[in-house]
Amino acid sequence: MEKMEHIILESENNERIDKIISTLNAEWSRSQVQQWIKDGHVKVNGKQIKANYKCTTNDQIVIDIPEPEILDVQAEEMNLDIYYEDGDVLVVNKPKGMVVHPAPGHLTGTLVNGLMAHCKDLSGINGVLRPGIVHRIDKDTSGLLMVAKNDMAHEGLVNQLVDKSVTRKYFAIVHGNVPHDYGTIDAPIGRDPNDRQRMTVVDNGKQAVTHFRVLERFNQYTFIECELETGRTHQIRVHMKYIGFPLVGDPKYGPRKTLSIGGQALHAGILGFIHPRTKQYIEFEAPLPEEFEKLLIELKR
Structure with missing residues (x-):
């Protein structure tokens, strides 16, 4: 069993233990950490605690990370x-x-x-x-x-x-009228410190770069193509929200009032890469799903 130790910083004083531990590793969910605490895998100053324990500066945390x-x-x-x-x-x-x-x-x-x-x-x-x-x-x-x-x-x-040499182009419908025909969003992405289920633009995040171009504008919506240079979790959804044009239908990053299409209007339409054996470049294109096409037709009307 792997061990991990952490000394509580001044900035973490009075924070819940489960919240602090879940921020130490992006792979750990808060519910998983709570289970570890319940099973006795977490000790504070040598003693077992509950998940709602409020930490004090210089508390010594020892985590026995269970085998998956x-x-x-x-x-x-x-x-x-x-x-x-x-x-x-x-x-x-x-x-x-x-x-x-x-x-x-x-x-x-x-x-x-x-x-x-x-x-x-x-x-x-x-x-x-x-x-x-x-x-x-x-x-x-x-x-x-x-x-x-x-x-x-x-x-x-x-x-x-x-190496960022894979071609990954996505098609999306966003809220608002994007004024620029082309743009690049270069903003680091990491876990949202206030909600571990979400990603956000943060100073200490991983580098994330998205290029976009406008394909068609409607009154309150824009149809765009996004090309990924990096591939961070929820990258396009986070980046478009960051510049003020969140994806239509996005329950996590979009506005409360949005068009209902059972999730974000986002389709990975073009994928190209060098074949690892033949070293030839190959590229594929998948048409927009039917409900995506229908939404575009409605917006055109």
Whole structure:
């Protein structure tokens, strides 16, 4: 079992212990931390405490990080929209509403479950829960994803993401009339200190760059194309909100009064990369989903 120690800073005085611990690692959720406290994995000054314990400056926190449980992810037959496949890579068009990979408490119905039934070979680099997954898109975002079928392909695709050489273009409808035809948003993204379920622009965040261009303007809405240079969690949703043009239908970052389309109007429409084996550049385009098209037609009216 791995141990982690933390001394409470003056700025953390009188904060709840579960809140502080959940900010020490972006992978730890507050509910997970509360379970650790309940199970006795967290001690303050050598004593067990409750999740609502208020910390005092110089308190010594010791966390025994439990080993992650081995989860059994089952293959499930699904009608996947495969755009390309060979022995190394696969490109799939994910529908809106589908989660990319399983998580504890949510082990079925994900894209990974379907991929495991579709092909017997997926890269093992990301472990049991994320076999073959090189990058992901949000549950309510539709569009193209590349999947690695072996470790060589996985490393090759990840290196291209790191080098920012993968083409990833998204189509979105935003609130407001974007005045500039083109723009670049370069603003670091990290966890929102007030709400760990959200991301936001913060000084100490990871570098995030989004390029956009306007495709069509409507009265109170704009249809845009966004190209990702980096791939941070919720990047386009956070960046467009940051410049005052949040995505239509976005329950997390959009305004309360928005158009209802069951989640954000965001589609990963164009994906291009250098094939890790042939070294040839290949690019794919997935048309807008039907409900997205319908919304555009309504806005044009």
